[in-house]
Amino acid sequence: MQQMPKRMGKRPRVQPPADFVERADGFYLYLDMPGVDKEKLLLDIENDKLSVHAKSNFGLTAGERVHSMEFGEVEYYARFEVSELVDKEKVSAKFENGVLTIYLPKREEVPPKRIQIEVL
Template sequence: MSENKAIQKESRQTPEHEPVYVPRVDIRETPDHFEVVVDMPGVDEKSVEATVHNRVLTIEGWSCPDRPDEYEALGQEFGCGRYRRDFTLPDSIASEHIQARVKHGVLAVTIPKKEEVKARKILVTG
């Protein structure tokens, strides 16, 4: 584990050698929020970050397969690397209320819309 951390640290200092993966994403819109769901296998709450700056949502994460002690690599179809993807958000969102959670290597970001743009049902009276 400590060896793994050392590798992470080293790789983070040399970003030019680090592959950057564009993670796959699903985006849904409901009357009161947007939901951005990102596949980032290997990340947990400590190795993923979501930031909003000037209406751009940036999602970043880091994952490195944990090499078991005393085993040799035989075949590798996925490796160490950084996930990164940017999204431009519409004006209508309440960026201070964005929430993010990660489970089973999937990051889900909930972006609420501002109160005034939420679709409302208007009660029609006779």
């Protein structure tokens, strides 16, 4: 087998595969990001935008020869629109086995307030 050429320049930027699921308590966003360390994962919510940014690191050591590489060091980036149905103050996330799970809880609906009319 031939040795693969070394990659020059920046890491390729890719959008991670994502599943979006609605349940009674809220929305769940699952992002597949193999090779990412939790320390290199950023999750921001600003205005109505949720952004995810991470870098994978498969770090080859000196003397290794790559014979085949279907995925390698990449920069993951995704941006999502957040609905007004989501309580942005309670968004949470966990990262396990290369899968980022973002929980977007639904806002509690405030019932309309009835105003009493005073008769004069």
